[in-house]
Amino acid sequence: MRMSYQRISVIGGGSWGIALASAAKRAGRDVILWTRSQQDADILDRKRESSRLPGATIDSDIAITADLTKAAQCDAMLLVVPAQALREVALSLAPVIAPDTPVLACAKGIERGTRKFMTEVIVETAPKAAPGILSGPSFASDVVRGLPTAVTLAARDEKTASALAHALGSATFRPYHSTDLRGVEIGGAAKNVLAIAAGIVSGRGLGASAAAALTTRGFAELTRFGRALGAKPETLTGLSGLGDLILTCSTPQSRNFSLGLALGQGLSPLEAIAKTSLAEGVYTAAVLNDMAREHNVDMPIVAAVADVVEGQASVDEAISRLLTRPFRAEG
Ligand SMILES: NC(=O)C1=CN([C@@H]2O[C@H](COP(=O)(O)OP(=O)(O)OC[C@H]3O[C@@H](n4cnc5c(N)ncnc54)[C@H](OP(=O)(O)O)[C@@H]3O)[C@@H](O)[C@H]2O)C=CC1
Ligand SMILES: O=C(CO)COP(=O)(O)O
Numbered sequence: 023m024r025m026s027y028q029r030i031s032v033i034g035g036g037s038w039g040i041a042l043a044s045a046a047k048r049a050g051r052d053v054i055l056w057t058r059s060q061q062d063a064d065i066l067d068r069k070r071e072s073s074r075l076p077g078a079t080i081d082s083d084i085a086i087t088a089d090l091t092k093a094a095q096c097d098a099m100l101l102v103v104p105a106q107a108l109r110e111v112a113l114s115l116a117p118v119i120a121p122d123t124p125v126l127a128c129a130k131g132i133e134r135g136t137r138k139f140m141t142e143v144i145v146e147t148a149p150k151a152a153p154g155i156l157s158g159p160s161f162a163s164d165v166v167r168g169l170p171t172a173v174t175l176a177a178r179d180e181k182t183a184s185a186l187a188h189a190l191g192s193a194t195f196r197p198y199h200s201t202d203l204r205g206v207e208i209g210g211a212a213k214n215v216l217a218i219a220a221g222i223v224s225g226r227g228l229g230a231s232a233a234a235a236l237t238t239r240g241f242a243e244l245t246r247f248g249r250a251l252g253a254k255p256e257t258l259t260g261l262s263g264l265g266d267l268i269l270t271c272s273t274p275q276s277r278n279f280s281l282g283l284a285l286g287q288g289l290s291p292l293e294a295i296a297k298t299s300l301a302e303g304v305y306t307a308a309v310l311n312d313m314a315r316e317h318n319v320d321m322p323i324v325a326a327v328a329d330v331v332e333g334q335a336s337v338d339e340a341i342s343r344l345l346t347r348p349f350r351a352e353g
Contacts, residue, residue: 027098027124027189028052033111034102035062035086036300037074038128041162042100045195047081048168054085056093063088074299078166094118098126098186100156101144105131105211106305108140112147124177124186125151130210131302132309137316139207152182155203156190157210158261159269161276168194174262176200198261205257208248213267214303215310216240217278218285218327220271222337225286236323237271242353243321247310250317278303282327291331304331322347 028051032043035057043055057063066072067086070079080086087093094115103111108129119125125148127140138146141153158173165171175190175197177183183199191197200206216237223236241264248258257263270276274283281301284294295304311328314321326344329335335343 027186029054029096029098030189031056031093031096031099032102033090033093033099033115034128035066035072036102037072037162037166039100039102040066040072040075040078040080041160041165042102042128042156042190043084044078044081044166044168045192046100046190047084048195049190049192051189052085053081053083054087054093054096055080056087056090058088060088075163075166078163090114091118094120096123098124098189099151100126100128101140102128104300104305105129105140105302106134109133109143109147112144116148116150119148119151121150122152124154124182126154126156126175126177126186127207128156129302130157130207130214131306132211132313134305134309137309137313139204139211141203141207152177153203154178154183154186155206155210156197157206157266159265161269163275165195170194170196172196172198172261172265174198174200174206174257174260176203176206176257178203200257200260202254202257204251205248205253206262208251208253209244209258209260209263209266211302211306212244212247212310212324213263213270214278214301215307215324215327216244216267216303217270217276218282218301218303218307218331219323221274221276221279221282221284222286222327222330222341223282224274224279225283226337226341227286228341233271237267240271240323241267243314243319243323247314247317247319247321250319277301285330285337288337291333303327307331
């Protein structure tokens with residue numbers, strides 16, 4: 023098994039892909055960044071900046087390509103495309119990556135239709151790869167500027183997870199390693215949905231006390247769901263669970279929070295989606311709600327967000343439903 027991960031490929035030239043490529047470069051790795059269009063690759067290569075990350079410079083030593091076969095020549099790969107596009111990209115990669123190459127999902131979401139988590143999609147589409155996941159409280163704009171961030175990186179075995187954390191880590195980008203794939207991916211997927219609710223609370227002007235209650239009760243939902251699906255408690259209270267929930271529920275720097283803010287201020291779901299760049303919680307809300315029901319897990323905030331973004335309830339109806347739930351023991 024390869025344990026030296028010098029050549030890192032980053033698949034996806036959006037804001038998180040560029041930020042992770044920059045972090046890997048800062049850690050001393052040889053980095054290739056793949057974008058799906060040749061035109062984008064040429065522009066990024068020439069300008070060394072992206073409108074998605076204003077003010078950030080892409081290191082001149084990061085190779086940029088639109089050639090998947092070239093990008094597949096690596097020791098480890100980061101998949102940094104939206105959750106709903108991960109299957110399509112992994113399918114194209116499967117024939118060109120070497121067996122046992124770690125392929126880390128860096129998207130936060132659950133596939134609609136199949137109800138699969140990101141590492142399950144990798145296992146299905148690229149069965150010879152070694153699946154992993156990287157997730158945690160980390161805005162691309164912070165990571166690309168080299169501000170201190172910490173994330174969780176999980177692989178099936180601890181040696182691989184630890185070696186990958188060493189390969190990608192630096193003083194300002196600190197991956198903590200884990201083998202709890204499921205726990206890490208549940209945190210990243212659920213927190214986006216809960217961040218929409220936090221944004222709604224802010225946009226409706228419900229106050230700081232309501233915001234704290236929402237985040238805490240949201241964490242109770244995330245924990246219940248995680249426990250039902252076999253996540254480790256320490257993962258749920260760690261960076262990729264509680265850590266990312268706190269970050270995304272607290273600032274309009276989060277796209278999910280800011281989409282919620284727009285909904286709370288009275289925009290329709292379609293208007294709010296059009297106004298915000300990729301907010302994964304929109305696509306995860308209904309599938310997470312369905313999975314919660316399937317596993318008999320009570321997730322009233324997630325259900326409320328799903329109804330609002332799918333246009334089945336108004337913001338006021340959803341809030342009223344949450345506030346009139348029966349009183350119960352905490353837990
Ligand atoms: N931004 C952030 O701060 C963070 C983001 N994430 C997660 O990373 C994932 C990606 O987000 P982010 O980079 O911000 O999103 P962006 O919208 O900035 O970028 C998405 C990238 O994926 C590409 N893409 C979209 N669909 C496909 C497809 N079918 N095939 C190939 N490439 C595709 C886009 O290409 P094109 O330009 O051609 O459309 C674009 O380069 C999300 O799941 C997000 O939750 C996680 C942590 C932090
Ligand atoms: O996942 C993120 C930070 O950890 C980014 O959050 P948003 O996608 O809501 O901007």
